[in-house]
Amino acid sequence: MPYKAKFKVWRGDVEGGELRDFLVEVNEGEVVLDIIHRLQATQAPDLAVRWNCKAGKCGSCSAEVNGRPRLLCMTRMSTFTEEETVTVTPMRTFPVIRDLVTDVSFNYTKAREIPSFTPPADLAPGDYRMQQVDVQRSQEFRKCIECFLCQNTCHVVRDHEDNKDAFSGPRFLMRAAELEFHPLDTADRVPAAQEANGLGLCNITKCCTEVCPEHIRITDNALIPMKERVADRKYDPIVWLGSKLFRRTK
Amino acid sequence: MTSGVGAPARASIPARTLRTDRWWLPPLLTNLGLLTFIVYATVRSFMGKWYVVEQYGYLTPFYSPCLSESCLPGSSHFGTPLPELPGWIPLGFVALPFLLGFRLTCYYYRKAYYRSVWQSPPACAVAEPHGSYSGETRLPLIVQNAHRYFFYVALVVSVINTYDAIVALTHGLGLGNLVLLLNVVLLWAYTLSCHSCRHIAGGRLKHFSKHPLRYRAWTLVSKLNVRHMQLAWTTLGTLVLTDLYVMLVASGTISDLRFF
Numbered sequence: 001m002p003y004k005a006k007f008k009v010w011r012g013d014v015e016g017g018e019l020r021d022f023l024v025e026v027n028e029g030e031v032v033l034d035i036i037h038r039l040q041a042t043q044a045p046d047l048a049v050r051w052n053c054k055a056g057k058c059g060s061c062s063a064e065v066n067g068r069p070r071l072l073c074m075t076r077m078s079t080f081t082e083e084e085t086v087t088v089t090p091m092r093t094f095p096v097i098r099d100l101v102t103d104v105s106f107n108y109t110k111a112r113e114i115p116s117f118t119p120p121a122d123l124a125p126g127d128y129r130m131q132q133v134d135v136q137r138s139q140e141f142r143k144c145i146e147c148f149l150c151q152n153t154c155h156v157v158r159d160h161e162d163n164k165d166a167f168s169g170p171r172f173l174m175r176a177a178e179l180e181f182h183p184l185d186t187a188d189r190v191p192a193a194q195e196a197n198g199l200g201l202c203n204i205t206k207c208c209t210e211v212c213p214e215h216i217r218i219t220d221n222a223l224i225p226m227k228e229r230v231a232d233r234k235y236d237p238i239v240w241l242g243s244k245l246f247r248r249t250k
Numbered sequence: 251m252t253s254g255v256g257a258p259a260r261a262s263i264p265a266r267t268l269r270t271d272r273w274w275l276p277p278l279l280t281n282l283g284l285l286t287f288i289v290y291a292t293v294r295s296f297m298g299k300w301y302v303v304e305q306y307g308y309l310t311p312f313y314s315p316c317l318s319e320s321c322l323p324g325s326s327h328f329g330t331p332l333p334e335l336p337g338w339i340p341l342g343f344v345a346l347p348f349l350l351g352f353r354l355t356c357y358y359y360r361k362a363y364y365r366s367v368w369q370s371p372p373a374c375a376v377a378e379p380h381g382s383y384s385g386e387t388r389l390p391l392i393v394q395n396a397h398r399y400f401f402y403v404a405l406v407v408s409v410i411n412t413y414d415a416i417v418a419l420t421h422g423l424g425l426g427n428l429v430l431l432l433n434v435v436l437l438w439a440y441t442l443s444c445h446s447c448r449h450i451a452g453g454r455l456k457h458f459s460k461h462p463l464r465y466r467a468w469t470l471v472s473k474l475n476v477r478h479m480q481l482a483w484t485t486l487g488t489l490v491l492t493d494l495y496v497m498l499v500a501s502g503t504i505s506d507l508r509f510f
Binding site: 010018096102134204224225 | 253254255257259260261262263267268269270271357360361364365370371374375376377378380382383384385386387391392395396397398445446448449453454456457458459465475476
């Protein structure tokens with residue numbers, strides 16, 4: 001049954017803004033992005049929102065709904081009661097451009113800081129061969145749709161703007177892990193993860209995992225294994241001695 | 251709040267969080283749970299009595315191994331190489347610091363107390379109260395990287411606890427034996443589900459296909475690892491339950507239910 005829902009939507013830009021109240025129709029089966037589009041069509045034609053696929057696969061419509069980082073297109077209205085006020089704001093970690101649209105270029109800067117896939121020098125493209133069992137760990141991380149909700153919710157940068165230089169965020173530490181685990185990647189990712197990407201700043205409170213719409217176990221499968229590899233190198237003299245004595249490689 | 255969500259250029263929203271759910275409840279429950287265990291464990295560790303039932307061979311894990319001449323008869327399964335201890339030193343002092351270290355540096359407990367005790371952050375998308383943050387990059391928190399060493403010692407202590415449970419079985423079978431065995435099984439599950447164990451078992455490899463046995467071990471530990479949080483809390487409960495049962499039987503408050 002259609003009903004009128006109470007919405008609060010943040011309107012503004014870098015100069016300032018506020019939460020504005022709207023009363024808007026909701027129909028069965030709709031998601032929050034549908035309601036935002038209805039607002040654009042009926043009450044706020046200049047409301048800015050970034051969106052694309054409406055299927056939870058492009059990662060464009062990231063925002064915060066009732067304070068929780070979510071994809072607007074994957075947040076069903078049926079999860080709210082009809083009496084509940086639904087508050088929609090832009091992501092609060094990145095600079096705002098206008099209304100629900102933020103400048104996520106921080107993430108592209110961090111992406112460029114991760115050295116790309118580095119196959120063996122004597123292996124030509126087309127000759128890559130690997131066992132499924134060896135590549136499967138990296139494949140989980142390939143599900144990432146780069147919605148940057150994990151980057152947005154990570155308190156290291158969300159609550160401390162000054163950490164943005166030193167910390168790449170969970171998405172790009174996961175990218176380092178993806179390449180580190182890749183059977184054909186020859187680059188040494190571990191020192192860079194700790195030093196350049198700021199892995200030591202992560203205190204594994206798992207918010208990145210909680211908000212991931214692809215349900216990637218970022219903390220357990222990427223960040224903690226990378227922390228353990230750093231511990232191998234920097235904090236475990238036994239592993240260090242063993243690798244020297246027995247010349248063990250991975 | 252000028253450096254976090256209130257930083258210039260971000261959307262101007264005065265509220266620390268706009269979450270409408272009870273986000274404060276999990277950290278509150280975590281604090282209560284941890285505080286309860288710490289108070290109980292501290293009191294029992296320093297109590298110095300009712301930790302062994304000689305007749306049935308029950309020994310509480312809080313006093314194992316008991317290596318001092320101060321230990322009551324039947325509690326020293328590995329002899330008494332240490333002299334009598336003053337009352338302010340817990341009789342389980344050999345293992346307790348390492349078990350505490352194992353849990354303090356555990357990846358799950360870190361998440362739990364960073365969120366609940368240190369509020370960093372108290373919940374996802376709820377601004378933390380601290381003005382600066384350096385994570386685990388400097389002392390004292392850089393010591394968290396020593397988790398694997400505590401894991402190694404915890405393995406030894408698990409073997410000792412298993413031995414204690416087996417020794418108790420040589421005295422017959424009672425409800426206390428089942429409590430001790432349940433505790434030991436869950437302690438093993440918690441210890442083996444540790445993230446460092448997962449890494450050591452096979453996680454550090456790049457090519458699983460070259461190490462099929464270690465891959466198998468990694469797979470098994472990974473299955474347990476998914477339950478690490480549940481096991482962390484369950485074992486706190488079974489440690490208290492086991493100790494409480496031994497204390498009640500040892501003090502004569504209840505009698506052990508004997509099967510044979």
